[in-house]
Amino acid sequence: MSSSPVLEALRQSTAARHHRIEAASRVEERLRDPAARAAVMRRFLDLHRSAEARTAPWDGALRTLGYRPEPRSPLIVAGLAELDETARPEAPAVRGGPFGEAIGWVYVTEGSMLGGRIMRRSMIADGIGLQGLGFLDPWGDATGIRWRAFLRAMEDACASGQAAQDDVLKGGCDAFDLACALLVPTRPTECVA
Template identity: 35%
Template sequence: MTSPTPARAIERLRAATRHDHRRLEDDLQVMRRLATPNGQRSMIGRYYDLHAPAECALAPLVADIPGLDFRLRRRAGLLEAALGQLGVRSPAEPSGPVPAIGSTAEALGFLYVLEGSSLGGRVILKTLAKGGHETGMLGFLDPYGPATGEMWRRFLAVLDRETSGDDGRVEAAVAGGLKGFAYARYCLCDEALAA
């Protein structure tokens, strides 16, 4: 009798975070928020609060993973530039209680949330532009341009390689994904819900 093939991390991540992903999209209402100059200003700051601390926390665990090119995946610099265009100084030290991330697999699960947003970011920018909205400061939503699909496939290949055949690592990646969505919600939505 053969044992069942373990689920790939991406399949488990998608299944485990589906509800959190949908809830984040529903509550954030990103298209509405990015359709006005004031909304853009607020959201650029919120995205900075998400990316800058998360990237600092993830770097020690993922920066040296072969094939990941984490340096190219960081968006805090793009967000700092956008804040500069708005005349807003970014904090010297990133703030925000990034959840503790204990392993490379967990870090990759968290990064799944940040990387996945680049796929939706392209769609958001195109939709805003078609609606006649200014998008000049929103380049952080589409950091890879036409290479977005290739960068996503490379991320999935690294995730698969780093967790393949190890249920413990897959579970750690799932835990990281859940933490990533919770942190994204904290940074992007929670205060906005009361506004």
């Protein structure tokens, strides 16, 4: 699949945010540490619950376009239970925005699956136990298929006028901003674009 104009614009608009979170969050290092794992997982849970609240009103539209949304927050809650930890109560629901913004949020959460696969493989190679970390790579070999289905849905939504590209870019930037605020341990100002 060649890169689409929407995808290129989204990558360009979120690149600095994406780089900052990768450089400052040390997510894999913290997930490898049994003492830090549950705390990091709770932050992922907050991120995914927030994203799911913003995207859930548009799940049907995404399905119509050939992408099947699958929430990861239940997998994180189950992972915390495997660690004999509890999840925080759900935060009050946030109000979803336009369809394009939801697509931007899905871009970040679905894209994180690719990173989760890499982290999981690295931990396996190093003999790190994966207790509670099923949410990192729940789709296994289907991850790439899901990613391509999402990219087609995003492209079709924008091409058909169902979603505005500017809204997609805003949603992607907002999702990365929240991810940085939640996952960067000590200096969230590093997330400011």
